[in-house]
Amino acid sequence: MKARFGKLFVVLALVFASVSLTACSAVQHSGKLEPIVIQEQGSFTAGGTVITSPGTFDPVKMTPEGQTFHGDHVYAFYQIPEKARKLPLVFWHGYGQFSKTWETTPDGREGFQNIFLRRDYPVYLLDQPRRGNAGRSTVARTIEPVPDEQRWFNIFRVGIWPEFYPEVQFPQDQSSLEQYFRQMTPDTGPIDIDVNSDAVAALFDKIGPGVLVTHSHSGGMGWATVMKNPEIKAVVSYEPGSNFVFPEGEVPPEKNSSGGSLKPVEVPLDEFMKLTKIPIVIYYGDFIPAEPTDIPGQDMWRIRLEMARLWADAVNRHGGDATVVHLPEVGILGNTHFPFSDLNNLEIADLMSEWLAQKGLD
Amino acid sequence: MKARFGKLFVVLALVFASVSLTACSAVQHSGKLEPIVIQEQGSFTAGGTVITSPGTFDPVKMTPEGQTFHGDHVYAFYQIPEKARKLPLVFWHGYGQFSKTWETTPDGREGFQNIFLRRDYPVYLLDQPRRGNAGRSTVARTIEPVPDEQRWFNIFRVGIWPEFYPEVQFPQDQSSLEQYFRQMTPDTGPIDIDVNSDAVAALFDKIGPGVLVTHSHSGGMGWATVMKNPEIKAVVSYEPGSNFVFPEGEVPPEKNSSGGSLKPVEVPLDEFMKLTKIPIVIYYGDFIPAEPTDIPGQDMWRIRLEMARLWADAVNRHGGDATVVHLPEVGILGNTHFPFSDLNNLEIADLMSEWLAQKGLD
Numbered sequence: 001m002k003a004r005f006g007k008l009f010v011v012l013a014l015v016f017a018s019v020s021l022t023a024c025s026a027v028q029h030s031g032k033l034e035p036i037v038i039q040e041q042g043s044f045t046a047g048g049t050v051i052t053s054p055g056t057f058d059p060v061k062m063t064p065e066g067q068t069f070h071g072d073h074v075y076a077f078y079q080i081p082e083k084a085r086k087l088p089l090v091f092w093h094g095y096g097q098f099s100k101t102w103e104t105t106p107d108g109r110e111g112f113q114n115i116f117l118r119r120d121y122p123v124y125l126l127d128q129p130r131r132g133n134a135g136r137s138t139v140a141r142t143i144e145p146v147p148d149e150q151r152w153f154n155i156f157r158v159g160i161w162p163e164f165y166p167e168v169q170f171p172q173d174q175s176s177l178e179q180y181f182r183q184m185t186p187d188t189g190p191i192d193i194d195v196n197s198d199a200v201a202a203l204f205d206k207i208g209p210g211v212l213v214t215h216s217h218s219g220g221m222g223w224a225t226v227m228k229n230p231e232i233k234a235v236v237s238y239e240p241g242s243n244f245v246f247p248e249g250e251v252p253p254e255k256n257s258s259g260g261s262l263k264p265v266e267v268p269l270d271e272f273m274k275l276t277k278i279p280i281v282i283y284y285g286d287f288i289p290a291e292p293t294d295i296p297g298q299d300m301w302r303i304r305l306e307m308a309r310l311w312a313d314a315v316n317r318h319g320g321d322a323t324v325v326h327l328p329e330v331g332i333l334g335n336t337h338f339p340f341s342d343l344n345n346l347e348i349a350d351l352m353s354e355w356l357a358q359k360g361l362d
Numbered sequence: 363m364k365a366r367f368g369k370l371f372v373v374l375a376l377v378f379a380s381v382s383l384t385a386c387s388a389v390q391h392s393g394k395l396e397p398i399v400i401q402e403q404g405s406f407t408a409g410g411t412v413i414t415s416p417g418t419f420d421p422v423k424m425t426p427e428g429q430t431f432h433g434d435h436v437y438a439f440y441q442i443p444e445k446a447r448k449l450p451l452v453f454w455h456g457y458g459q460f461s462k463t464w465e466t467t468p469d470g471r472e473g474f475q476n477i478f479l480r481r482d483y484p485v486y487l488l489d490q491p492r493r494g495n496a497g498r499s500t501v502a503r504t505i506e507p508v509p510d511e512q513r514w515f516n517i518f519r520v521g522i523w524p525e526f527y528p529e530v531q532f533p534q535d536q537s538s539l540e541q542y543f544r545q546m547t548p549d550t551g552p553i554d555i556d557v558n559s560d561a562v563a564a565l566f567d568k569i570g571p572g573v574l575v576t577h578s579h580s581g582g583m584g585w586a587t588v589m590k591n592p593e594i595k596a597v598v599s600y601e602p603g604s605n606f607v608f609p610e611g612e613v614p615p616e617k618n619s620s621g622g623s624l625k626p627v628e629v630p631l632d633e634f635m636k637l638t639k640i641p642i643v644i645y646y647g648d649f650i651p652a653e654p655t656d657i658p659g660q661d662m663w664r665i666r667l668e669m670a671r672l673w674a675d676a677v678n679r680h681g682g683d684a685t686v687v688h689l690p691e692v693g694i695l696g697n698t699h700f701p702f703s704d705l706n707n708l709e710i711a712d713l714m715s716e717w718l719a720q721k722g723l724d
Contacts, residue, residue, distance in 0.1 A: 035444045036400045041476065042466035045544040053509040059522050059657055060620070067509035070543040077439075077465070082397045098495050103439070104404035114403065132495045133460050135505075135547030142504040143497075143550050147415040147429035160421050181432040182407040185497030186550055188505050258422070295421055 033110070036117050037082040047202030048073030048129065051138055071136035072129045072189075074199035078207075079113075080122040087211050087233060087361055088122035092200065094216030094241070095191075096152070096184045098132030099125035101215060105341040106180040107171035112213070112340045115349045124210070126203065128196045128218065130189035137189025149181045154297030155259075156337040157287045165287050169334040169342035191217075193243060197224035204231040211361055213352075216241045216337065219282075220265075226278065227271045234361050235280045236352055239337050241304055244311045247272040247318070252310050258293065259300025262307055276320030279359040282308050283325045283351070285335030285342075301337075321359075325351070395472070398479050399444040409564030410435030410491065413500055433498035434491045434551075436561035440569075441475075442484040449573050449595060449723055450484035454562065456578030456603070457553075458514070458546045460494030461487035463577060467703040468542040469533035474575070474702045477711045486572070488565065490558045490580070492551035499551025511543045516659030517621075518699040519649045527649050531696040531704035553579075555605060559586035566593040573723055575714075578603045578699065581644075582627075589629070589636045596723050597642045598714055601699050603666055606673045609634040609680070614672050620655065621662025624669055638682030641721040644670050645687045645713070647697030647704075663699075683721075687713070 049072050055065030077099065078088070091112060093101040102112045102125050110118075117123050130137040150161040158180075159165045164172050171177075200221070204210060211234045214222035219240020226232045227245075242262070246252065247269040254263040288301040305326060312322035327335050332347060339348045356362045411434050417427030439461065440450070453474065455463040464474045464487050472480075479485050492499040512523040520542075521527045526534050533539075562583070566572060573596045576584035581602020588594045589607075604624070608614065609631040616625040650663040667688060674684035689697050694709060701710045718724045 033402070036403070038398045038400055040395070041398070042470070042472070043462055044466060044470070045541060048544065051507060051509055057512040057523050059512075059516055059659065062513040062516065062658065064509045067512045068543070069507050069509040069511060070540060071507055073544050075462070075544075098497075100405055100437070100495065104406060108404070108406070110404070127495070132497065133462065133489070133547055135460075135494065135497070135550075136507070136544065137505065137548075138507045140504065140506040142502065143499065144502040145413055145431050145433055145498070145500045145551075147413055147426045147431040149431060150419040150421075150429045151424040154421055154424065161419050178432060179407060181430070182410065182435050182437075182498065185495055186499075188497075188548055188550065189507075296424065297421065 034118070036114065038117075039080050039082045039084065041077075041079040043075065043077045044206070045073040045075050045134065046206050047199030049138055069136070069138065071138040072195050072199060073134055073136070074126050074129055074196075074203050075132070075134040076124050076126045076203060078122065078124040079117055081117050081120055083120060084122050085120050085362055087209060088124055088207060089116055089213055090124040090126065090203065090207070090210050091213045092126055092128065092215065092218040092222065093131075094218055096186070097215070098127045098185050100183040101338070102340065105345065106183070107173070107176040109345070111345070112349060115346065119349075119353060124203075124207065126200065128221075129199045130187050130191070130195075132185050135188040139189040141187060141189045143186045143188070151297070152181075152184070154295070155300065157285065157297065157301065158336050160295060160297070165334070167334045168287070168336060169344045170336055171343065193221050193224055196221050197228055200225045201228040204229045209233050211236065211356070214238065214240065215340070220244060223275060227267070227274045230274070230277075232278065234278050234356075234359060236355070237280065237282045238339055239284050239301070239304070240282060240308060244307050245272060245275070246311070246314055250314055252307070255303035255307055257296070257299035257303045259296030259298075262303050264307065264311075273318060275315055275322075276318045278321070279361070280312075280315065280320070280322040281325065281355050282312065282323065283327060283339060283348075284308070285337060285339050286328050286333055287336070288326070396480070398476065400479075401442050401444045401446065403439075403441040405437065405439040406568070407435040407437050407496065408568050409561030411500055431498070431500065433500040434557050434561060435496055435498070436488050436491055436558075436565050437494070437496040438486050438488045438565060440484065440486040441479055443479050443482055445482060446484050447482050447724055449571060450486055450569065451478055451575055452486040452488065452565065452569070452572050453575045454488055454490065454577065454580040454584065455493075456580055458548070459577070460489045460547050462545040463700070464702065467707065468545070469535070469538040471707070473707070474711060477708065481711075481715060486565075486569065488562065490583075491561045492549050492553070492557075494547050497550040501551040503549060503551045505548045505550070513659070514543075514546070516657070517662070519647065519659065519663065520698050522657060522659070527696070529696045530649075530698060531706045532698055533705065555583050555586055558583050559590055562587045563590040566591045571595050573598065573718070576600065576602065577702075582606060585637060588640065589633045592636070592639075594640065596640050596718075596721060598717070599642065599644045600701055601646050601663070601666070602644060602670060606669050607634060607637070608673070608676055612676055614669070617665035617669055619658070619661040619665045621658030621660075624665050626669065626673075635680060637677055637684075638680045640683075641723070642674075642677065642682070642684040643687065643717050644674065644685065645689060645701060645710070646670070647699060647701050648690050648695055649698070650688070
């Protein structure tokens with residue numbers, strides 16, 4: 001009898017080990033990671049517009065007459081894992097960035113692309129119109145190499161250059177910093193909230209229902225896109241930085257900081273109400289001061305966190321479901337403006353996974 | 363006895379079926395494709411340079427003084443399949459294009475990225491400096507939306523706008539053409555052969571030995587990169603379009619066409635000799651005239667095919683192993699300037715697979 005229980009125990013232990021292995025597949029081992037099984041992957045563009053030159057095309061001269069120019073689309077690379085969950089995650093980068101935001105971290109660890117593929121979510125990474133691989137812009141632009149990386153180091157709250165914040169969740173070696181700086185890419189045309197939200201709305205027309213994950217500048221463009229397409233079933237927004245929309249008559253005053261002002265945007269109530277129909281969660285990292293400071297790279301985030309709270313209040317006042325999580329307040333310390341690629345990004349991913357599960361989006 | 367042979371036959375048939383299934387995993391079934399098992403995937407930048415503004419960074423003013431600008435790197439997204447072959451394939455796009463060249467085809471089929479992952483090759487897709495996701499350029503540039511797509515339709519030998527070539531291996535629906543046009547992206551700085559070949563050479567320093575696969579404009583930059591890094595163990599070049607290098611004293615005359623001239627480039631013999639140490643194969647598609655024509659989109663390829671043959675002769679004269687395959691001459695008809703994404707791209711991939719096998723590169 002004892003022997004038989006012994007065997008049963010071994011079998012159960014094996015079953016349990018195999019279950020935990022599956023559940024923990026996102027954990028990064030010191031050795032080789034488990035392979036990712038991809039049922040389908042590829043890329044496409046969505047949305048955009050066409051310029052047509054008047055006249056007839058001449059195949060000898062090939063001057064612009066009668067020719068077209070397709071631009072202002074969004075580009076997306078997608079991967080659908082085997083045994084995929086139902087709702088895909090659509091990841092939208094922030095200002096000056098592109099899909100790299102969600103790919104390999106500056107120090108070579110897995111970003112949210114791989115982490116959420118391992119958690120069985122279909123993953124779409126997009127480049128917004130006039131950025132990265134979606135570079136065909138219908139509006140001209142001059143791009144100049146203006147040295148600006150120490151500014152971004154501060155604004156992205158890695159530290160106050162050349163010092164890293166103490167206990168910051170960012171690798172401090174030279175090679176990581178170099179990869180971080182090189183993950184920026186310029187705008188090939190003016191940033192246009194309408195152009196961008198139209199294109200991402202067109203993406204959701206193509207792929208159907210999904211969860212939009214935004215970062216920084218795409219936060220506000222994300223709200224604009226939700227108001228254009230009901231296929232967006234939820235939003236996870238990391239450190240939204242602009243375009244906080246409020247219904248007519250409820251717009252709070254502009255906020256000021258040493259890093260510039262932040263003006264909320266008025267929209268008709270019936271548009272705003274679309275934001276109350278889906279669950280929304282917003283995360284902000286560490287090193288955001290509670291009181292005004294003359295360091296603009298910090299102070300600009302103080303007013304954004306304040307505005308995000310007012311915004312969530314407005315959404316909830318109208319029956320919505322918006323939550324603002326300031327990570328240090330839930331005991332998660334040291335995060336920069338890029339929590340999803342910080343050293344603790346698996347913990348940050350766990351938080352997002354739990355929220356998706358709570359909202360029945362998994 | 364008969365029954366036992368019967369059973370044996372069933373078993374053998376099953377083994378055979380399973381073997382053929384593996385061998386044909388790149389074949390696109392009308393239904394669902396087999397999943398792709400990825401051991402590792404991610405992205406990084408390589409090479410590039412840094413501009414530094416004199417002075418000291420001021421965290422309050424955040425003006426350019428004392429700030430840096432990292433640019434002119436190459437960006438790569440890579441995938442390593444489970445049970446990978448030894449040598450990765452590094453795919454380099456052509457003029458006006460980016461990694462999309464090798465991803466999903468305009469009509470939604472699998473491109474060389476997926477096809478060669480299915481054939482167990484590690485695959486790297488790069489964006490050259492100042493293009494796509496590698497947009498940080500150390501030299502300024504103005505980008506303007508000049509309608510030019512009918513010109514490219516002709517130069518890429520899809521047809522003579524608005525007519526498609528008869529029997530062309532290109533989908534003729536509107537949506538495919540739109541995706542094709544939208545897979546272009548502009549340069550964010552001037553094209554610089556040295557900058558680009560330096561960056562791709564730096565990529566090979568990072569990843570070690572591999573096979574370089576080039577297209578069109580990257581063909582000539584590929585020869586330049588081979589001369590900079592012996593980690594490139596072979597080159598597959600689709601329709602190389604410029605920078606044909608010849609040793610001192612052996613440079614053929616410039617060639618002229620209604621689509622402009624093509625001037626070969628002189629290099630020292632000891633540099634040229636590096637191109638004789640590795641196997642090289644060059645493919646050109648269909649619709650290239652044998653005699654001069656006043657249609658520049660055709661005629662410019664006539665002189666390139668002629669020059670490629672002179673170039674291969676020069677390489678082989680010095681003991682090298684270069685082959686030029688003009689696809690119609692081996693019975694493969696209808697290919698455009700993009701054979702690897704044409705309707706018959708699996709046949710084109712088979713040709714490349716066979717060549718890699720012949721040269722012991724698989």
